[in-house]
Amino acid sequence: MRIEVHALSAKVHRVPLLQGISLHIERGELFGLVGPNGSGKSTLMRCLAGLRRPSAGRVLAEGTEVRKMPARDRARRIAFVEQQADTTDRLTVREAVELGRTPYLSPLRGWSEEDAAAVEAALSAVEMTAFAERLWHTLSGGERQRVHIARALAQDPELLMLDEPSNHLDIRHQLSLMALIRDLPITRVVALHDLNQAAACDRIGVMQGGRLVVVGTPADILDEALLAEVFGVAATRSVSEGGATHLHFSHAL
Amino acid sequence: MTMVAATPRLAARRRLWFAPVLLGVAILVGTAIGETRLPLMTVLQTLANKLWGAGYPVDRIDAGIIWSYRLPRAIVAACCGAGLALTGVVLQALLRNPLADPYLMGLSAGASTGAVLVTIAGVGGGAVSMSFGALGGALLAFACVILLAHAVSGGAGGGRANQAAAAIILAGIAGSQLFNALTAFTIARSANAEQARGIMFWLMGNLSGIRWEDVGACIFVSIGGVALCLWHRRGLDAFTFGADGAAALGINVQALRGSLITATAIMVGVLVSKVGAIGFVGLVVPHAMRFLVGTRHDRLVPASALAGAVFLVAADVISRIIVPGQVLPIGVVTALVGAPAFALILVRGARR
Ligand SMILES: Nc1ncnc2c1ncn2[C@@H]1O[C@H](COP(=O)(O)OP(=O)(O)O)[C@@H](O)[C@H]1O
Ligand SMILES: [Mg+2]
Numbered sequence: 005m006r007i008e009v010h011a012l013s014a015k016v017h018r019v020p021l022l023q024g025i026s027l028h029i030e031r032g033e034l035f036g037l038v039g040p041n042g043s044g045k046s047t048l049m050r051c052l053a054g055l056r057r058p059s060a061g062r063v064l065a066e067g068t069e070v071r072k073m074p075a076r077d078r079a080r081r082i083a084f085v086e087q088q089a090d091t092t093d094r095l096t097v098r099e100a101v102e103l104g105r106t107p108y109l110s111p112l113r114g115w116s117e118e119d120a121a122a123v124e125a126a127l128s129a130v131e132m133t134a135f136a137e138r139l140w141h142t143l144s145g146g147e148r149q150r151v152h153i154a155r156a157l158a159q160d161p162e163l164l165m166l167d168e169p170s171n172h173l174d175i176r177h178q179l180s181l182m183a184l185i186r187d188l189p190i191t192r193v194v195a196l197h198d199l200n201q202a203a204a205c206d207r208i209g210v211m212q213g214g215r216l217v218v219v220g221t222p223a224d225i226l227d228e229a230l231l232a233e234v235f236g237v238a239a240t241r242s243v244s245e246g247g248a249t250h251l252h253f254s255h256a257l
Numbered sequence: 258m259t260m261v262a263a264t265p266r267l268a269a270r271r272r273l274w275f276a277p278v279l280l281g282v283a284i285l286v287g288t289a290i291g292e293t294r295l296p297l298m299t300v301l302q303t304l305a306n307k308l309w310g311a312g313y314p315v316d317r318i319d320a321g322i323i324w325s326y327r328l329p330r331a332i333v334a335a336c337c338g339a340g341l342a343l344t345g346v347v348l349q350a351l352l353r354n355p356l357a358d359p360y361l362m363g364l365s366a367g368a369s370t371g372a373v374l375v376t377i378a379g380v381g382g383g384a385v386s387m388s389f390g391a392l393g394g395a396l397l398a399f400a401c402v403i404l405l406a407h408a409v410s411g412g413a414g415g416g417r418a419n420q421a422a423a424a425i426i427l428a429g430i431a432g433s434q435l436f437n438a439l440t441a442f443t444i445a446r447s448a449n450a451e452q453a454r455g456i457m458f459w460l461m462g463n464l465s466g467i468r469w470e471d472v473g474a475c476i477f478v479s480i481g482g483v484a485l486c487l488w489h490r491r492g493l494d495a496f497t498f499g500a501d502g503a504a505a506l507g508i509n510v511q512a513l514r515g516s517l518i519t520a521t522a523i524m525v526g527v528l529v530s531k532v533g534a535i536g537f538v539g540l541v542v543p544h545a546m547r548f549l550v551g552t553r554h555d556r557l558v559p560a561s562a563l564a565g566a567v568f569l570v571a572a573d574v575i576s577r578i579i580v581p582g583q584v585l586p587i588g589v590v591t592a593l594v595g596a597p598a599f600a601l602i603l604v605r606g607a608r609r
Contacts, residue, residue: 053505055504075504076507077507078507079507086505089501091353093497093547093552099552103502106491106495107506110491
C-alpha cells in the first residue's frame, strides 16, 4: 500500500506534537522510524493508522484519505500494533489473535475456515502455536508482544505498522521478528529503538522534536554526524562485506 | 486445527438450549415458593387453565395468587436480573473497568431521584408517570456522569483512554452521592411518614407491587438488550485491548459506545422504575460468568442474561422467606451476596 503524507501536523491542547511532516512510503517498502523518546514516532504512526485526527495536513493510502475510509475497510487494509496495549481479561492467546479477524466478520457472517486458517498461520509465524491455549495474564512481555503481532497478521493487511515491536523481546526473538518482518511482502512501517535493526530497513525516517529531520537509505543517512546531532551519542560506523551497516556506540555526548 | 477451534463453540451453542428450560424452571419455582407455599402441581395446573383452558380443578384463591401476583412478579424479576447483568457486561467491556456497574455509576441513583420527584414532589403535575420520571432521571444522571468524566479527563483519546475509564467511575461515585442526596432531600421535604417509608422500601428494590401491566415493558427491554448486545458481540470483544485497539480493528468506537451506553441507560431507567434500585447484579453476575464461559461476548451475553435472571428470581424468593412473616427489600439480599463479591473482585484486581 502506497502512503503519502502531506504537511501533517498534530497538536494536543495547542502544544504541537508533529509539525509539517511530508513523506512517501512505497508499496512493499520496509520503512523504519527512528528518533529519541518523545520525538513523535508513536503520534505519527497513530495518524498513519487513522486513529488520530491531524490538526493539519493529510494522510493518503493509495490516494484515499485514511480518516475518511470506512473503519471496517481501513482495518482490513491497515493493521497497527501499539507500543503498549494490555488487558485484564482472562482470554487465551488464540482468542486474542482471533480478534484480528473482527473486520472480516459481521453480526450475521460467522466464523469460517478461512478465518481459522488465517489465525493458525499468524500464530505459527510468530512461533506461538504451542501457546495457543495459554491465558493472556500468564504470558511474559515478549510473548504478549508476539501475540499482538500475530493479531495484526491475522488482519491480513496491506500495511502493517509496528510501534517498537522488539522492545520486550530477547535477542533471539528480536532477530527472528526482524527476519519475519523483512520477509513479509506488504508495506511495513516500524518504529525502532535499535539503530542496528533500523539499518536493515529499506529506508528510514529520523524524527526529532516532532519533525522528520531526514529520510533516506540507512547507508546514506546513518552516520556519525547524525547520531551525534539527533541521538546525542558518539558512534563509529562500519560496513561489513555484505554491505550491511553496523554502528558501535561509545558514549553519550 | 480447525476442529480444535470449532469444538468449544459448538458445545457452547448446544448448551444454550438449556437456557429457556432453566429459566422456565426458575420462574415456576419462584411462583410456587412464597409466604404460602403452593405445590408445583397447582402452579402447572393453574398455568394450563389460564393458557389453554385445561379446566383442572384449582382453588380460586390459589389460582389468583399464582396468576395475578406470583407469576408476573417472577417474570419481572427474571427480566430485571437479565437486564441488570447485561448492563454490567456492556459497561465493563466498553469502559475497560471491572467495577463498572449501573448502580455504582449513578444510573440507578438518578432513576430513583426521577421517580421520587414525580411521585412525591409532584414534578410534571401528574401528567408524567413514575416510569418516565425514573427514565429521565437515569438518562440525566448518565449525561452528568459522562460530562463530568469528560471534563476530568479532558476527552478520551490517545493512550489516555484508560485514564478516562477511571474518571468515569470516579464521576459515577460523585453522581451517585449527588442524586442520592437529592432523593433524600425530596423525601425529607415533601413526603409524609407513610410515603417516606414506602419510598425507602421501593428504593432498596421491591417487587411486591408488580402486576401484569408491568411485564410488557420489562420483557421488551430485556429481550431487546440481549438482541442488541448479541448483534454487537464482536464490537464488545474488540474492546479487549482498549478503545484504540477497537478502533484499529475497524470498530466505530464513538458510535458503538454512544448507542450501547444509551441503550443501557434506557434499560436501567425502565427496570428501576418498576422495581427500584437493585444493586450488585450488574457487578457480580458478569464476573462469575466470565469464569464459567470465558470473556467472549457470544457466550458471555446469553450466559450473563440467563444467570442474572435466575439469580434475581432466587433473590426474590429468598427475600420473601428468609424472615418469616416479613418481606425484605430484594436489594438487601443482592447486596448481602454482592458486597463480599465486590470485595473479592477488588482484592483479585489488586493482586494482578
Ligand atoms: N495526549 C498527549 N498529551 C500531551 N502530550 C502528549 C500526548 N501524546 C503524546 N504526547 C507527547 O508528545 C511527544 C511525542 O510522543 P510520542 O509520539 O509517543 O513519541 P515517541 O513514540 O517517539 O517516543 C512526547 O513528548 C509526549 O509526551
Ligand atoms: Mg512511542
